Amino acid sequence: MTGLQEPGTLRGHESPHPLFKGGIIVSDQTHQAGFLHRFIQHAQEHPDALALHALDERRQISYAELHEMACRRKSVLTGLGLAPRSRVMLCLPSGVEFVANYLGAVGGDFIPILINDKLTGQEFATLARDARAAAIITTSAFAQKHAKTLTSLEDLQSLVTVDAGTPPELREGITRVGLPGADAIAQALTLPDKDTIVTVQYTYKGVGEPLPVAHRYQALTISSDGLLASMYPMGVGSVHLISLPLYAVYGLVVLMVMPLSIGATMLMTSSITRTDLVELLSKHRVTFACLVPELIRMLSAQLAERSAPLPPLMPDLMLYSGGSRLTAEAALELEQRLVRPKILQGYGMTESLPVIVQSYVGTSKPGAIGQAIPGVKVRVVDDHGDNVAPGDVGELLLSGPTITSGYIDRPAATARFFSGGWLHTGDLVRMDADGHIFFAGSRLRITKIRSQMVDLAEVERVAGEHPGVRLVRAYAERDAQGQTSLQLSVHCDGASSESLMAHLTERLSPFKLPRSISAVDQAMATA
Incomplete structure (x- = not known):
């Protein structure tokens, strides 16, 4: 097994980057209009402007500091010897490390795959095996919880943990590394061209399985700019409240790409x-x-x-x-x-x-x-x-x-x-x-519960794996206040509602769980 590397000793970076000037990494590439270009420009022109105000973490990060953090996160990934365009999975809460590592991955010429950090073991295993990431960046607690799955991933070369916790022991061939210390060498962010893939996220369309979607650099910028055209002018000093998870497409574009494109502050709280x-x-x-x-x-x-x-x-x-x-x-x-x-x-x-x-x-x-x-x-x-x-x-x-x-x-x-x-x-x-x-x-068999996508076919498939369930039908109900809840009708052979709910709870995220389970005859379960 490859041991845990010490911060600041990543191979291949023996001397400071020649464009590291006064706490800012200055790129020598031609300026373009993409969101990473604009973020770097704000770090140069407004270094002391507040980029992140993380209330739960009690941290305030300026644009210059966030830029330097992103450059050091890039150093971690390149120091692992990953090939350009390697897939890097981010399983992180919506906080400082999510933002810094996403920028570092994009600026490192890697493909970020954004995953909910609150998945069950079965949900994570399904996505991780499909994603085939070369590296996973997460918390030590998440890594410990999903150590068995991590060990089984054939494409996984490296595990990066973002906190001081103890990462799990994994199979031979997976490098475990912590984040860099203050003495780690920073690398200038590589500016993507318009067609570079800068995010992969998963969605559901009622087909019973997650579907991976890739987006290119220019697309995120066009979406952000299009939204800004409908809003009052904003810029340096504007404060954006971050209330949606950043791994989801709406959170990524509206609550991260957009504020960092205009020099605004991301006010973060969970x-x-x-x-x-x-x-x-x-x-x-x-x-x-x-x-x-x-x-x-x-x-x-x-x-x-x-x-x-x-x-x-x-x-x-x-x-x-x-x-x-x-x-x-x-x-x-x-x-x-x-x-x-x-x-x-x-x-x-x-x-x-x-x-x-x-x-x-x-x-x-x-x-x-x-x-x-x-x-x-x-x-x-x-x-x-x-x-x-x-x-x-x-x-x-x-x-x-x-x-x-x-x-x-x-x-x-x-x-x-x-x-x-x-x-x-x-x-x-x-x-x-x-x-x-x-x-x-x-017209699709999907619904939103607490503003998160639920694939009804997935819920039915997981419920049908219970040995006592013969037929199952999931459906959504909307109350007078406009709130949606999930209901489950099942035709069972000796399975209790309690055992079925326990079965679902082990395998599905809380927002995918039915509010009620009703036993029905065969005709009603297939209606």
């Missing part, structure tokens, strides 16, 4: 559900917040119970809802309690990136999910693929520079959802004559 939200927005002078509908409702409820006067908020505070659809009633309720003009929302998919958004600087309509950003084409079609009349319901099709070309190594799913240059989203919408789009539902 305890937002235990926070007085309006006090948080006021205290930290937040200018932009993207909240899942559950947090929108939580904020509205907090305000309804509040006896003290509202604290001062930034005059141009923008509140967006993301992750899943917000009802017009919930938006109006918060607008009235906050005395704010608009609570807006947008739309995107892992395959498309965020591409539809309501506008603060233009026209927005109540209940709409917005209009397409510049460069993205939209069609609404019937079952025959013909455009429907304005106002009629049909399937949403998307095309443009932010849309991926298909799923990695999934030809059948690619053929099903991509055709003639268009992504067939499976979502049902209506579009008015002005291009405002209104969500109407989905």
Whole structure:
């Protein structure tokens, strides 16, 4: 077994990089408009501007410090001898290390694969075996929890842990390394070209398995810029509240790529559900917040119970809802309690990136999910693929520079959802004559629970692995408040609801678990 390497002794970096000047790595490549280019430029021009304010970690990181951290994270990966374009999996919470390691991986000419760090053993094993990563960056606790799976991964060459915990013993041939110390050599970030793949993420389409999606450098920048065009001007000094996980496409683009592209501060906390939200927005002078509908409702409820006067908020505070659809009633309720003009929302998919958004600087309509950003084409079609009349319901099709070309190594799913240059989203919408789009539902066997994607076929498959289950049907129910819950109908042969729930809990993340399990006869389970 290769031993744990000591910080600061990575091979191949015996002397400081010649472009390391005053705490900033200065690239000698031609400046382009991509988000990493802009981040480096902000680090050069505004070195003391606050990039990350991690409340839970009690850390404040300037742009210069974050840039240097990213350069040192690149050194870790290149020091492991990984080939260019190797796949590097990030299984990290949404904090300082996620941001620094993502930037270091992109700037190291590696392909970051972004994974939820709260997966069950079975979920992680499925994704890890499919991803075939050469290196995995994670916490020591995650590595200990999933040591058996890590040892079984044939392509895994290196494990990088980001904390002081003890990593697990793994099979011969897997190098274990900690993060660099203050004396480690920094390497200049390599600036990607527009077609370089800079993220791989997984999505679900109701086919019972996760589907990997790759996106290119230019696509993330186009999506971020398109969203910014619908917002009040922001830049250095703006504060963005980070309330969505960064491994998901909406969090990556809206809450990391976008603020770092404009020199803004990422205000990070994982305890937002235990926070007085309006006090948080006021205290930290937040200018932009993207909240899942559950947090929108939580904020509205907090305000309804509040006896003290509202604290001062930034005059141009923008509140967006993301992750899943917000009802017009919930938006109006918060607008009235906050005395704010608009609570807006947008739309995107892992395959498309965020591409539809309501506008603060233009026209927005109540209940709409917005209009397409510049460069993205939209069609609404019937079952025959013909455009429907304005106002009629049909399937949403998307095309443009932010849309991926298909799923990695999934030809059948690619053929099903991509055709003639268009992504067939499976979502049902209506579009008015002005291009405002209104969500109407989905024709796919997927749903959102707590703003996270649930594949009903996956839940059924896992439930069907229980020896006492003969037939199973998963379905979603939506209550009067707009909250969705998962229900399970099963035809069993001696299996109790308790044993089935225990079976599911061991294998599925909490948001995929049914609220209730009902025993039915065979006819109802197949209805």
